[in-house]
Amino acid sequence: MTTAKEKQVIQSEFQKRMDEDELLNCMRCGFCLPSCPTYVESGFKESHSPRGRIALMKGVVDGLIEPDEDVERTLDLCLGCRACEPVCPSGVKYGHLLEEARDIINQHKKHSLPVRVLRKTVFNGLFPHQDRMRMMTGMLGIYQRSGVQKVVQNSGMMKLLPESMATMERVLPQVPSLKKMKDRPSYLPSIAEQKKKVAFFSGCLMDTMFLDTNNATMKLLQHAGCEIVIPKSQACCGALHGHSGEKDGAKELAKRNIAAFEEIGVDYIITNAGGCGAFLVDYDHLLKDDAEWYPRAVAFKEKIKDMSAILVELEFHKKMKLHVRPQKVTYQDSCHLKNVQGTFLQPRMLLQAVDGAAFIEMKDADRCCGSAGIYNIVESEMSMKILDHKMEKVEESQATTIVTANPGCLLQMKLGIEREGLSGLMRAVHIADFLLEAVEETDKL
Template identity: 75%
Template sequence: MTTLKEKQQIQKEFQSRMDEDELLNCMRCGFCLPTCPTYIESGFQESHSPRGRIALMKAVVDGHIEPDEDVERSLNMCLGCRACEPVCPSGVNYGHLLEEARDIINQNKKHSLSARVIRKTVFKGLFPYQNRMRTLTSLLGIYQRSGMQNIVHKSGLMKLFPDSLATMEKVLPQVPARKEMLNRPEHLEPIGARQKKVAFFSGCLMDTMFMKTNDSTMQLLQIAGCEIVIPKSQACCGALHGHSGEKEDAKALAKRNIVAFEEAEVDYIITNAGGCGAFLIDYDHLLKDDPHWAERAKAFSMKLKDISAILVELDFHKKELFLSKQVITYQDSCHLRNVMKTASEPRMLLQAIQGTTYCEMKNADSCCGSGGIYNIVESEMSMKILDSKMDTVKETEAKTIVTANPGCLLQMKLGIEREGLSDQMRAVHIADLLLEAVGE
C-alpha cells in the first residue's frame, strides 16, 4: 500500500520529470487501441490502453488523481511492446513516457521486504555481472544434465508451481557447461574477403542460456564477410532495469557499453535479440540530459543494427540456402519491429530458403505476450495473449515458427507445449535456422 507521503512525492516527481509536451502530444484519437494486446485481452478497458495510460499520467501531473495502486496497476499491466508508436499520427514516444513513470513510482514507494530482496539481487547483484550469470546458468545446466530434472518431473514437484512456470521449465534450452561459457572468442576473422568490421553485442542471457544462438550468429557474420570484435568489457544492455523502474542502474550499464564499443572502432554494432537491440538503440534518449554522454550515446545508437539487417545488406539472402520441405512462419519481435524498425529483412532471408514455403502469419506484428519477464509477473494476461497468438500460428500450418528474440522464442516454445504440438512444430531463432539452411 502506497502511503500518503509516498503519493505526494510521486506526484511531485511526475510534475517535474514527465515530459508534458509528450503527454499533450496524444490526441486521444484511438489509433493505438487495435494494436494494444492488453486493451484487447482485458475486454477493451480504456485504462489498459496506451491512450488510457497517457491520460492517467497526465491526470497525475495535473493533480486530478492520486498516483494510487490503480494507476500503478495500469502501468504494470503494459507489455511495453510499443506497437502503439508506429500507428500514432502524432508520433507519441509512449515507451519513453512509460519507463519514466515506472521509474518515478518504483524509486519513491517502499517495496515489501521480499520485493526489495528480489530487486536488489536481480538488478544490482546478478545482471550487471556476467560471471554471476554464468554461475547461475551453469547450475541450471547441472540440473538438466545430472538427471535431476527427470527426477523432479517424475516426482510431481512441478505441480506446486503455476502451470505457465512449470511448462516454461520444460522448454528451457539445454544450456552449455560453465567451461564452454568461459571460453568465448574476442575476435574472429571473416570467411573470404572482408566486407565489414563489426562488433557483436553478446548480451547476458544470450551468451549463457542461448550461447549456441550467439555462436550461430557469429558464424553467419563470418560467412557474410565480417571481421568481428567481441568486447570483453561489455555489460548487460540494461533493458530489464529500464523497463522495471531502475533507470539509474540502466544508465550505468549504458555507459559501460558505450566505453566498451567505442574502443572497437567498427562499422556497426550487431545484435541478435530484439529486446536488447531496442534498448541499446535508445541509449541516446536514456542519456540525452547528460552533457558528457549525450553525443557519445548518439554515436553508439547510430551504429546499432540487427543481424538480419546486416545479412541483407551484405546479400546473404542471395546465397544458396536450402532446408527440407516445410512451411515456415515468422513472429515479429515487437521491439525489433517497433523500435529498431526491422521487419522486412527477416522475411527476405526466410523467403530465400529453397525447399520451404513461407506463410505470413495473421497479425505477426502483434505481441506474443513474453515482454521480458512479463510472462512471469503477469502470467494470466500473458497466457491470454499467447493463446490468441497460437490460434493464428495454427492457421499457417507451419512446422517451424521463427523468432528474433530469446523471450519470444521461449514464449512460442511455451505455446507449442501448451497446445500439445511439440511433435508437429518447433520454434527456432532466425540465426540458428539460417545457419542450418546454409549447411555449415
C-alpha cells in the first residue's frame, strides 16, 4: 500500500522528471489502440492502452490523479513492446515515458522486505556479474544433467507451481557446462574474405543459457567475412534494470559497455537478441543528462547492428549455399527488434533464401508474443492470453518451424508449442541456429 507521503513524493518527482512536451505530443488519436496487446486482451479498456497510460501520467503531473496502486498497476501491466511507436503519427516515445514513470514509482515507494531482498539480489547481486550468472546457470545445468530434473518432473512436484512456470521448466534449453561457459573467445578471424571488423555483444543470458546460439551467430559472421572482437569487460545490457524501475543500475551497466567497446576500432557492434539491441540503441536517451557520457553513448549507438542486418548487408544469403530438409517456416518478430531497431525485412530475406524452407508469412507476426523479459512470470495471466492469440496465428500458418530473433520470444514460443500439445509437430528456433543448420546441411550434400 502506497502511503500518502509516498504519493506526494512520487507526484512531485513526476512533475520534475516526466517530459511534459512528450506527454503533450500524444494527440489522443487512437492509432495506437489496435497495436496494443493489453488494450485488446483486456476487453478494450482505455487505461490499458498507450493513450490511456499517457493520460494517467499527465494526470499525475497535473495533480489531477493520485499516483496510487491503480496507476502503478496499469503501468506494470504494459508489456513495453513499443508497438505503439511506429504507428504514432506524432512520434511519441512512449517507451521512454513508461520507463521514467516506472523508475519514479519504484524509487519512491517502500517495498516489502522479501521484495527488497529479491530485487537487490537480482539487480545488484546477479545480473551485473557475469561470473555469478555462469554459476547460477551452471547449477541449472547440473539439475538437468544429473537426473534430478527427471525425478522432480515425475514426482508431480511441478504441479505446485503455476502452469506456465511448470511448462517453462520443461522447455528451457539444455545448459552447457560451466567449463564451456568460462572458455569464451575474445577474438575470431574471418573464414571468408574479410569485409568488416566487428565487435560482438555477448549479453548475459545469451552467453550462458543460450551459449550455442551465440556460437552459431559468430560462426555465421565469420562465414560472412567478419573479423570479430569480443571484449571481455562487457556487461549485461541493462534492459531488465531499465524496464523494472532500476534506472541507476541500467546507467552503470551502460557506462561499462560503452567503455568496453569504444576503443577497439570496429565498424559495427553486433547483437543477436532484439531486446538487448533495443536497449543498447537507447543508451543516448538513458545518459542524456550526463555531459561526459552522452556523446560517447551517441557514438556507441551508431555502431549497433542486428546480426540479420549485417548478414544481408554483406550478402550472406546470396553468396552462401543454404539448404535444410523440407519444412514450412514462419517468422515471429521480436517487438524491440522491429519497433525500436527497425529491423524486420532482413530476417525474412535470409529465411526466404534457404532452399527447402517454404516461408509462410504469419498473420500478426509483429504482435507481441507475451514474453517481454520477465513479464510472462510476473504477469502470467495476461501473458498467456496474448500467447494463446499468437498460437492461433501460428497454427493458421501451418508452419512446422517458428523462427525468432530474441531469447525471450524463443522460450515463449516453445512454451506455446508445449501448451498446445504440438511438440512433436512443430519447433521454435533462433534465426542464428536455423541459418547455421542451413550452412551445415549444405556442407553435407
